[in-house]
Amino acid sequence: MASRSDVHEETNGSSRPASATGTSWAPGPAGMAVEEDHPDRLQQLARRNLWMHFTRMGAYDDHHAVPVIVRGDGCYVYDEHGKRYLDGLSALYCVNVGHGRAELGEAAARQIEQLGFYTNWSYAHPPAIELAARVAALAPGNLNRVFFTSGGSEAVESAWKLAKAYHRARGDMNRYKLVSRKLAYHGVSMGALTATGLQPLREPFEPLTPGGVHVPNTNSYRWSEDRDPLWAADAIEEAIEFQGPDTVAAVILEPVQNGGGCFTPQDGYFQRVREICDRHGVLLISDEVICSWGRLGHWFGSERYGYQPDIITTAKGISSAYAPLGAVIAGDHIAAPFLHDKESFAHGFTFGGHPVACAIGLANIDIMEREQLNEHVLANEGPFREMLESLRDLPIVGDVRGAGYFHAIELVKDKETKETFDSDESEELLRGFLSGELYRRGLICRTDDRGDPIVQLSPPLIAGPEQFEEIEAVLRPVLTEASERMERWSSPSKA
Ligand SMILES: Cc1ncc(COP(=O)(O)O)c(C=O)c1O
Numbered sequence: 001m002a003s004r005s006d007v008h009e010e011t012n013g014s015s016r017p018a019s020a021t022g023t024s025w026a027p028g029p030a031g032m033a034v035e036e037d038h039p040d041r042l043q044q045l046a047r048r049n050l051w052m053h054f055t056r057m058g059a060y061d062d063h064h065a066v067p068v069i070v071r072g073d074g075c076y077v078y079d080e081h082g083k084r085y086l087d088g089l090s091a092l093y094c095v096n097v098g099h100g101r102a103e104l105g106e107a108a109a110r111q112i113e114q115l116g117f118y119t120n121w122s123y124a125h126p127p128a129i130e131l132a133a134r135v136a137a138l139a140p141g142n143l144n145r146v147f148f149t150s151g152g153s154e155a156v157e158s159a160w161k162l163a164k165a166y167h168r169a170r171g172d173m174n175r176y177k178l179v180s181r182k183l184a185y186h187g188v189s190m191g192a193l194t195a196t197g198l199q200p201l202r203e204p205f206e207p208l209t210p211g212g213v214h215v216p217n218t219n220s221y222r223w224s225e226d227r228d229p230l231w232a233a234d235a236i237e238e239a240i241e242f243q244g245p246d247t248v249a250a251v252i253l254e255p256v257q258n259g260g261g262c263f264t265p266q267d268g269y270f271q272r273v274r275e276i277c278d279r280h281g282v283l284l285i286s287d288e289v290i291c292s293w294g295r296l297g298h299w300f301g302s303e304r305y306g307y308q309p310d311i312i313t314t315a316k317g318i319s320s321a322y323a324p325l326g327a328v329i330a331g332d333h334i335a336a337p338f339l340h341d342k343e344s345f346a347h348g349f350t351f352g353g354h355p356v357a358c359a360i361g362l363a364n365i366d367i368m369e370r371e372q373l374n375e376h377v378l379a380n381e382g383p384f385r386e387m388l389e390s391l392r393d394l395p396i397v398g399d400v401r402g403a404g405y406f407h408a409i410e411l412v413k414d415k416e417t418k419e420t421f422d423s424d425e426s427e428e429l430l431r432g433f434l435s436g437e438l439y440r441r442g443l444i445c446r447t448d449d450r451g452d453p454i455v456q457l458s459p460p461l462i463a464g465p466e467q468f469e470e471i472e473a474v475l476r477p478v479l480t481e482a483s484e485r486m487e488r489w490s491s492p493s494k495a
Helices: 017-021 039-049 102-114 126-138 152-169 190-195 199-205 231-243 269-280 301-305 332-338 355-370 373-393 423-440 465-490
Strands: 069-073 076-079 084-087 143-149 177-181 212-215 248-253 283-287 311-314 326-331 397-403 406-411 446-448 454-457
Touching: 084 465, 102 355, 126 143, 126 326, 126 355, 143 152, 143 332, 152 190, 152 248, 152 283, 152 311, 152 326, 152 332, 177 190, 177 231, 190 199, 212 231, 231 248, 231 269, 248 269, 269 283, 269 301, 326 332, 355 373, 373 397, 373 406, 373 465, 406 465, 423 446, 423 465, 454 465
Parallel strands: 177 212, 177 248, 248 283, 283 311
Antiparallel strands: 069 076, 076 084, 143 326, 311 326, 397 406, 406 454, 446 454
8 A cells, every 4th residue: 555655745834724724713702802903904914915834825815814823821822812722833843941931031131132133253142152052061972063043944954064064174075965864854945955855845946956865764654564673774874875975975864753743763773873874974963953952851852862963953942932043063073174274164144143042042941951841741751642642542543653742643544454545535634624623622733744644743841731631632522523524525425
């Protein structure tokens, strides 16, 4: 049976509710309507002027409102009508310490009063210096050099350029290729997009940056049982050998792969990849844009799986998304060729290491340490997982996978055979029903079919049993109904 993972079908990268259904919103509870802006005005302006990312904007019209989120508090956000939603996705895997943290605003205000902006091009300023030192102290092994960016795509783009520049600086002039995994999402700028393994995101923008090489991911749910558990790691070596090792600059992998739905590594996977990279002089980049800052219960996802990358890319949770911030964290050996004589890494962004973003980053780490959020995730990931596992009795739930506060449920047409939904069915399931219905019932999570259809959860790190219960109270009836609807949709005669 062909898996959609193999053919990389995708109709849209969007996770947004109305991109699926054009759901019309119930009015907010009495007395809780939005105070200043009349909602209709915001709706009209949103439809007229705002270009939403990865969104089918044609889905919004007079009957189908744009979801407008106006306020956040802890694990919850509120729309323009005052309706409350459990933010089961931390916005986009990023508001790790939860919403409404006034102290992050205070840190920003203090920094703006002191120095609103200065650059990291030939200059330094205290927040960038302090945050670089703090990140280096938390990062594994010798990852002591921090190059700030404004987000994840910039971090990935920069890491690939750094890998190429590193090899050239050492006289290894031909290493430019980047190996990444199928279905993985590494961002959208041209270099990062080349690493991204999602064909529908790549195809409209081809030709991409030369040098992208894609290998299998670790989705063992779709493997035959007799497959060697480390075959996906070995496939990386095959690809490097096929390409010619002296042309390959780096391998980039997420600790847990987001695209396709939270694919965890097999035991020993990263250790095998590390050996392969070392054998061929290839750098290992750990793309932890999602999987750092407590998402997996550790500062960095590579710690959880016990491997040492040459470079980590991060963003999102580094500031809990209260300001745009990302970073490339490089090992001392990677930085060494650029630290003497007239050498430099000829690369930079105006806003990389913005002082306000760095001040927020420092305050964000303070919160994580004070509230022991890594420990909280490790203590609560079990109950979170158990809640999701309990949904396996539903006919539509094929697999539950992930780690920490980063999990996916794969939806299947037939549990026994693992038969997946075809494109039309998936469109009907996700956009015709699930995403709108989950949102209508007050749960924000991601429904996605960049591989096989999944529902994905990535709650703020402060979430606990109360939120897990709420998630189940929405998921169970909605997935039950989804199952029944798909049965009817696929076999209309039974309706
Ligand atoms: C692993 C990974 N890398 C890179 C990116 C791109 O980050 P950004 O959207 O901040 O550019 C993402 C975004 O989700 C990501 O998950």
